[in-house]
Amino acid sequence: MDKIYIEYQFKINPKEPATEILIAELGNLNFESFVETEEGLTAYIQKEDWHTNILDEVFILQSKEFNIVAEYSEIAQTNWNAEWEKNFNPIIVDDLVSIRAPFHNNPNVKYDIVIEPKMSFGTGHHETTHMMVQHLLQLKLENKKVLDIGCGTGILAIFAEMKGAKPIDAIDIDNWCYLNSIENAERNNCNSISVYEGDASLLNNKNYDVIIANINRNILLIDIKIYANCLSSGGILLLSGFYKEDFRIINKEAENQNLKLNGELTKNNWMSLKFVKQ
Template sequence: MNYLSVRFRLDSYNEENAEILVALTEEMGFESYEYADEFLTAYIKEDLFNEDELNEILPSKEGGFSFNVSYTFEKVKNENWNKIWESNFQPIVIDDLCTVKASFHEGLPETKYTITIDPKMAFGTGHHQTTSLMMRALLKEDLTGRSVLDMGCGTGILAILAALKGGATRIVAIDIDPTATESAIENSNANRVGDEIEILTGDASLLASQEKFDLILANINRNIILDDIQKYSNVMKSQGVLQLSGFFAEDVDLIEVGAKAAGFEKVSVTIDNRWAQVKMKKK
C-alpha cells in the first residue's frame, strides 16, 4: 500500500496552530504527523488523498485563522516508513507507571508496565496528548472483573495496557483500518498479551453482536464519537464508564450534549494543551 508524505508550511508556526491543522486534516485519513520547525509533515494512504478537499479545509487568514498554510506532497516508498518513524519515536514514561518504547530501545528505567510499540502507519504511541490522556485515565481504573472495549484501537496501545494491568474478564479492540488492526495484533503479540485481546476490523456496527461492557475507551475524533455514542450506550452496562478523547477542550460541551442524550453523565474533564479527555458514566 502506497502512502503520500504531505509537508505543510505554517507562516506563523507554534504548537497551537499545528494542532489546529491536525484537527482539521485528520478526518481526511491522515494517520501520522511529525512536527519540525515551521513544518508539519503528515502521512496518508495515496488512495485517500483528495487535494481538492484538502484545499477547502486548510486554514487561512482570509478564513478567519491567524495563519496561512502551504504544502507539497510526494510518494513514500513502503520500505522507507520504518526509517521515518524510528527516527522520530522517542521512548516516553506516563506518570512514572508506564514506559512506551519501540523494540529497538534499550537501557530504559523500569516502570510497573512496559509497552513495546512498533506503530508502522497506525495511530497511538502515547506521544500525542490524546493517547497519553487516555493512558492516564486507564491507569486509574481498577479492571478487576470488568470487560473492556477499545474503540478505534490504532496500534492497540490502550488494549495492551488494559491486558498488562490485569483483572479484566474480556478485552475487545476494534478499528476500521486493517493496517491498524494488523499493527494491533503484532503489538499485542510482541507484548505477550495477544491471547487476551480480541481484535476486530470494522466500525461501531460490530458492537451489535457484542455482549455489554463495563468500560469503553474511545480515542477518536469528535464527529465519529457523536455519530457512534448511542451505539456505545447500547453496549454499555448500567453504571459503566466511558473514557473519551480525540477532541479539543472547546468541543467538550458538544460531546456532553450528545452523551447526555445517549444516557451518559459527565464525571470529569482533563485538559492537556487544549486537548480534552472526558470520563462519562452510564446512568
C-alpha cells in the same frame, strides 16, 4: 524493499480545528502518517496510492475559514525503522507506564508496552494517548469486559489487559491498524484481546463494563449513543481525541444518553473525559 512515500508539508492558519479535520480527510485518502509541526502538519502517503490531483478531494482545503498551503516531495527509499529510532522517543506516563519501541531500553516501570514503530505510529497525538492511560491507571479493571474502539496500534487495549481486564475487544476501521494491533497484542503476550476490522456497526448486542474511544469529535458525536447502549449500568466511558473547545458539545450529547461526567484531563489543548452510565 522499502516503499516510496510522498511527503506533504501543510502550513495551516488557524491550526485548530483545521488540523484535526485535515487528518481525518487525508486518512480517508490512504495517507498513513501525520506529524503535527509548529506551522501545521506533515503527512505521508505511499506513492502507489498517490496521484497529483489527490488534494482536489479534500474539502477543508476549499474552506474560506482556514488558510492552508501545501507542498509535496518524493521521499527516497528509506529505512523507516531507522528513522523512527532516531526520532521516536518513548512515552512515560506518571512514572508507571512506558510506551516504547523494541529498540528502546526497558525503563523498568510497572507497565511496559512495546509497540513496533511503523509509519502510522507517528500521529503526533500522544497527548490523547497519555491522558487515556492516566484515566485507565485510576480504574480497577480486573475481569472487566473492555472495548477499545478506534484502537490504532492497540496501546490502550494492551494496557487494559496488563491491568487485568478480560475479555477485550479492539476495533479499528483501518486495515493497517487492524493488522498492527494484532501484531502488537502478540508482541506484548496478550491473550484476552480480540481484534476486529470495522466501526461501531459491529457493536450490535454487545455489552461492556468499560469503553475506550480515542477517535475524533465528529465520530464521537455520532457514536456516543451506541457506546451508551453497550455499557452496563455503572459502566465507564472514556473519550478523547478532541479539543477543549469541543467540551460542551461532547458533554451535552453524553448527558442526552444518560452519561454523567466523572472526570476530565487536559494536555496541550487536547481533552479527555470520563463518564459513568447512570
